[in-house]
Amino acid sequence: MKRSHVLFGLTAAFGLLLGGASAQAQARAYAASGDCGGRPATTVRMAPGLCLGLVWQGAGPEGPRMPRGLMPLADGDWLVTDLGGWEAGKGAVWRLSFENGAPRWRRLAGGLSMPHTVARGPDGRVFVSEMNRILTLDPEAADPAASVRTVIGDLPDNQLHDNRHPLSSFVFDGNGDLLVNVGAPSDRCLDAAGKPKVDARGACVEDVATAQVRRHAYLGNGRWAEDSSVFASGLRNSIALVRHASGTVLQAENSVDLATAEHPFDEVNVLRQGGHYGWPYCVDLSTPLPGWPARQARCGERDQPVALLPPHAAPLDMIYYEGAMFPELRGRLLMTWHGYRRTAGRITAVETDGRGAPLTDVGGRYAVYPRGSLAYPAEAPSVKGKVLTPGWDRVAGRQPRGSPVVMAVAADGSIWVTDDRSRAILRIARP
Template structure:
């Protein structure tokens, strides 16, 4: 049965983060996508996008972000709630015998929870704005099991920091690699002049814009103190570790007013590396406000691949499921950006160590249609877009805002869409490619 629902589309915010009430639209459905109602989003041949759930009332998360598959087919979902302190929650999503989604709130009163992952001890860990916590979703009272693992994360204070969200990934030895976002866009004053200290460096760069390492102490404990793993990283929400040990970071670059510059990035992180913020963008371009002598771009670690401007990568995962053999080992990424290159899920080709494969030059698609060229000599990502038609279609679908990607037991790809309060599922289409 064809179902069409439409909400009024609210204006997009240009510079500020989206709130729970911003720009929400309903997904129309028509047909079947491997047991789920199929959305009208045009997909790459052989793929379909099914609607698992879309919130229209009080039940369920307001801004779904993190996804973690549980052992019995249920899902743990983190809920940002809003860009206000104490409005976040953690939910459990299960399904009735009729397949209908059912929600149970496990914890509430949280400040912008985002990442959810299993640790080396098998427990579940969640990043909040200013801490990493653990909880037991199977307990009779999960809220009573919430325990702070790492608290008082540096500079992740609401409204004092432009990038307050925390994220993390576990290293091979169990260490926690934790994102500490930059407190400003590009460390300049209101007149566009560098906010530099006596040595010419950004006044904010000593303890922010980093990925920090907290040593694993065993038995679900990590050191409160940390060391700097990598720096010069404006916003490392997207982090992933390859089985070979490669650590990738997706960089949301600065917000210049130009829609076609600067480019977002994929970086291979190394111990002690500096990746340019707030001095350099692209391959070696000083940012406005910083002189070439201050920027020293040739001494910074260059990105392994450039992404389209304002694509806003918010998640990176390696596909290891069974439903899509052609994607095995590929790097899946969500492009959350609201500008013309965002609103996509992309599968990038990789080498044996999980590093993205690139082409020189190339083009990238933009909405509503067409493509733009990368600058000469730019390493552009090699791969394919799984969601080429996720733009707004009046009365049928909203512009996509994918956040976190997760692989289900059957190999399907689950996606949170925080702007449209939805959870979706990429599955194999029964239509011949």
Template sequence: MVRVSKQGMRAMRAITRGAALSAVALVLAGAGPSRNYAVEGTCGGFRATSVGMTDGACMGLVWQGQDQGSDGPKMPRGLLALEGGDWLVSDLGGWEAGKGGLWRLSFDRDRTPQWRKLLSGLSMPHTIARGPGGRIYVSEMNRILTLDIGAADPARTLRTVIGDLPDNRLHDNRHPLSSFVFDTNGDLLVNVGAPSDRCLDRQGRGRADARGRCVEEAQTGQVRRHAYLGDGRWAEDSTVFASGLRNSIALVRHSSGTILQAENSVDLNDPAHPFEEVNVLRQGGHYGWPYCVDMQTPLPGWSAAQSRCNQRDKPVALMPPHAAPLDMLYYSGAMFPEWRGRLLMTWHGYRRTGGRIMAVEVDEAGVPLSDTNGYYAIYPRGALRYPANTPSVRGKIITPRWDNVAGQHPRGTPVVMAVAADGSIWVTDDKSRAILRIARP
């Protein structure tokens, strides 16, 4: 039991009264926790937000849904540029099966957004990508599908490419989203997130099988490989490409063939621990979940014999704790030659390190370069040091001031990025129900 002195009680009451008065003042001033982006002026032809950007860049507002009844996605996530300036946007819809959809975004001559709903009733759709032959592929929670978006009724062209991925009965809403990337030979590499945070029982011990392994390890917390059979077909059966990965929503393939994964690490209450990871995936690799975090640091609940952290694959670099990386792409546009070839990453996290996009320096194989004894920024201001003598991503935050500013903009929750034909970078913000565009001022 924690005892508090009378002086401490008086101080706590004063703080509580001050917080209550501040909250009332914010409401009266109309400066509550709004998710709206205020706009003034222009950013490359779109209305400009006041989000603080790195030199030579601005953030424009393409679209923001103002109420749940208006047209457009309720929770925009995936994004894919189409020929002619249209876009596909996946709509999570909510964290329940059957509420998602797929939208097509086009624009009038005055750039007024126009929405057309192509699919409804989807279960937590996320990734949209072009595959072999140029067809469009979309990931749902428990399957990957394809469709003809040019058809009069795209829903009638819907076809399941890979089914029977784990669904909510297994995941219980912990990490239910599927994402995928095409390998150089056309194989599908598919994320299967872990159904729990750390695979612990109610007593805080590792839920292990007879061999001392996490009971979830055999079928979750992994990236699976589905062999390409040609003609838009993939094997339903899969092999495990890499395991020990809690949540691999962020996957990317470099032109050299390198496969990167950005790990959303375990959810400890400590705001400074553990760190997120960037991993180079290899066939048969095990990257630590649920036994180890950071650079082979054991987690409570597992014995040394079970965790075997020194035998796990190390990350190539760390990212800030709880940053929640959700997307990566190698920038190849013309608008920002200074970023060409760099790895762009979205940090979606709701804690002090989230709400950022970073341009990471990479080598010729697309592997992130790293610093030692580096720092990372936190909101509302300040910086903290990475663990001593550990590698951290080297690069530049291109959205350094995307924290909540009352009456101006919310803290960013960037999800997926896509590069337009002109080299601008489009971004979905799911919590604010917005689509944003990074361009030259």
């Protein structure tokens, strides 16, 4: 997570705590304009044939403060993780149900530390990532909070000492192993004087135990190893992870926070066992980061991204769409851009090959930038696809700028998405 995102999140959470009538809450309200597949249509301009409906937007004490993770249940209800705020112990897991179409909330577990991912495991149980552990809980239990069990504990706890990358996320590999994100504890592994923090080998001292995706082996009988091995490293923040049915594992990288709005580019990486993807030494394809001399960065030896994304897009989720509502999107990789600059509020549908890797255009351009306004690296690949939410920008009195986090596909094929800054849950459907 980028520092600016954290600070914005703190501001948004504080504004919401002041109450639904506050100026900040009003600035984040969605206006309704017509119908979107049975939900009030927002005014967000969508790709042809799509609309963005409002399922719920919080303004009072009920429901999540900062909705993040999202998972459908068989009975039509939903599980939603609530970050709660950028401090330990404020998070929760909620169950969303509907009574005559009206949203109803039940808090299943509270006192959690920045929960994010919620997913069903290969054994059918529900798993949730907290900042420093992976847990399981039973949403059907009479007392779901009492059903909480730690699956993997003692994950690195960043404690937000530098406002950097505290969140965990995970995916299950084909053999049941858990692949878990461990974010970098700083932006570029530099000291207060702007010099690299290195060990005896001249490598970043933080690169040994963090900035990784770790593998926790499945032991059988619903147990995973507490100890882990490094699956891939050099990854600043791997909140967006997805595994294709073919076995391909993709990661979308939130790159470093340089002062310029047009650099560096975020990334999509195809992860391989033992790969190193550049942090904190390199960005783009092979550009050494300020503070790291080329001889130390050795960018030519790092794994290059399969595609570059717009600067500061801040991708937070990726899913493969296989629903019935949008046949034209089947097999595509859907990606949220949570950012805070001009790329914010975008959900993209990326074409993929048979392994689930993004198809690319060499030297491509992104439509959110006017022609010639972005110095795209020569011969660099951009993803090939389309933007589903081209008009999710702020419009005074009508809509906030979108901050999409996590997506999930409902039984009918509609695409649900959380917006944590606006405290909203939305639904992409047919008009």
